[in-house]
Amino acid sequence: MPLNIPDTARKRVVVIGAGFAGLKLVRALRKSDLQIVLIDRNNFHQFQPLFYQVATAGLEPSAISFPLRKIFQKQNNLHIRLTDVVHINADEKLVQTTLGDVHYDYLVVATGANTNFFGMKPIADASLPMKTVGEALNLRNSILKNYEAALTSDDPTEIESLLNTVIVGGGPTGVELAGALAEMRTYVLPKDYPELNFRKMKIYLVEASATLLSSMSASSSSKAAAFLEKLGVNILTGIQVTGYENDKVLLHNGEHLKAHTLIWAAGIKGEAPEGLAGVYTGRGNRILVDMYNRIKGLDSVLRSGT
Numbered sequence: 001m002p003l004n005i006p007d008t009a010r011k012r013v014v015v016i017g018a019g020f021a022g023l024k025l026v027r028a029l030r031k032s033d034l035q036i037v038l039i040d041r042n043n044f045h046q047f048q049p050l051f052y053q054v055a056t057a058g059l060e061p062s063a064i065s066f067p068l069r070k071i072f073q074k075q076n077n078l079h080i081r082l083t084d085v086v087h088i089n090a091d092e093k094l095v096q097t098t099l100g101d102v103h104y105d106y107l108v109v110a111t112g113a114n115t116n117f118f119g120m121k122p123i124a125d126a127s128l129p130m131k132t133v134g135e136a137l138n139l140r141n142s143i144l145k146n147y148e149a150a151l152t153s154d155d156p157t158e159i160e161s162l163l164n165t166v167i168v169g170g171g172p173t174g175v176e177l178a179g180a181l182a183e184m185r186t187y188v189l190p191k192d193y194p195e196l197n198f199r200k201m202k203i204y205l206v207e208a209s210a211t212l213l214s215s216m217s218a219s220s221s222s223k224a225a226a227f228l229e230k231l232g233v234n235i236l237t238g239i240q241v242t243g244y245e246n247d248k249v250l251l252h253n254g255e256h257l258k259a260h261t262l263i264w265a266a267g268i269k270g271e272a273p274e275g276l277a278g279v280y281t282g283r284g285n286r287i288l289v290d291m292y293n294r295i296k297g298l299d300s301v302l303r304s305g306t
């Protein structure tokens with residue numbers, strides 16, 4: 001089944017992914033003599049740095065989602081297709097999607113990253129990741145649903161568990177989210193739910209390494225920790241989360257935290273379509289590239305983005 005891309009004498013470049021990388025590249029090629037095919041499973045670009053605002057009800061999803069057809073209204077050498085890439089056949093220079101196939105002269109894989117649960121199924125099943133607008137919205141709905149349930153519970157232990165949130169991963173996402181939730185607890189929730197005692201709500205930020213923001217400078221790390229502590233976030237460093245059962249977040253030291261909301265911000269893995277995954281990827285499913293960002297072993301396929 002074809003994707004109905006017109007045949008022309010122009011060289012065709014297929015770009016998979018309309019994140020920052022794909023978007024910027026397609027824009028930069030607007031005056032080129034190439035035929036460009038941009039494929040994404042969504043017909044909008046998602047501004048990921050503000051997911052936490054959607055998750056904490058500070059912004060609506062429409063404020064951080066930008067329709068691709070509007071962005072590229074004036075770009076004549078572009079064909080946008082809304083579909084999922086399921087396989088790349090590099091020998092035949094063919095991209096296979098759920099809607100049909102398309103041949104390329106050059107392929108750019110700008111598929112970004114996805115959540116890595118490191119094989120821990122109970123955590124994958126119970127926790128809420130935040131890698132798409134949909135997941136951020138799901139997180140918001142889930143937290144609010146727990147507060148609604150707390151209103152009608154008469155069990156104090158259960159109420160605390162319904163109010164509590166455990167965030168796993170003290171990188172930028174976890175730190176941002178913990179801060180936003182703490183501000184929400186102080187300024188918003190007591191007004192929206194005057195019948196609930198939010199002084200009992202605990203926000204835990206659990207990080208396996210010794211510091212928050214371990215990939216940043218020591219000063220950023222300590223300032224972030226001091227700021228979050230001032231906001232009343234419970235920071236647990238050097239602690240690994242090993243599982244989740246019966247509303248308990250299990251820790252490697254045998255202890256547990258009781259919380260209905262478990263947010264996983266502790267790892268990412270490369271989003272490599274079939275045909276590349278396992279063959280042209282390394283640690284964490286990251287696609288391996290040379291110094292020109294060409295996928296190692298494939299001349300006409302480039303990696304763009306994370």
Ligand SMILES: Cc1cc2nc3c(=O)[nH]c(=O)nc-3n(C[C@H](O)[C@H](O)[C@H](O)COP(=O)(O)OP(=O)(O)OC[C@H]3O[C@@H](n4cnc5c(N)ncnc54)[C@H](O)[C@@H]3O)c2cc1C
Nearest residue numbers: 017018019020021040041048049084085111112113305306
């Ligand atoms: C919560 C959060 C906060 C962040 N905050 C910051 C920040 O403050 N500053 C900063 O610099 N960075 C931040 N980042 C990181 C930044 O958003 C990413 O580095 C950036 O989005 C990567 O861009 P990309 O184009 O490589 O991939 P993405 O933006 O992930 O785009 C990939 C695109 O490919 C599409 N796609 C993937 N697979 C397929 C497939 N098989 N078929 C079809 N389409 C597919 C996806 O739908 C998506 O549109 C944050 C990330 C998150 C999750």
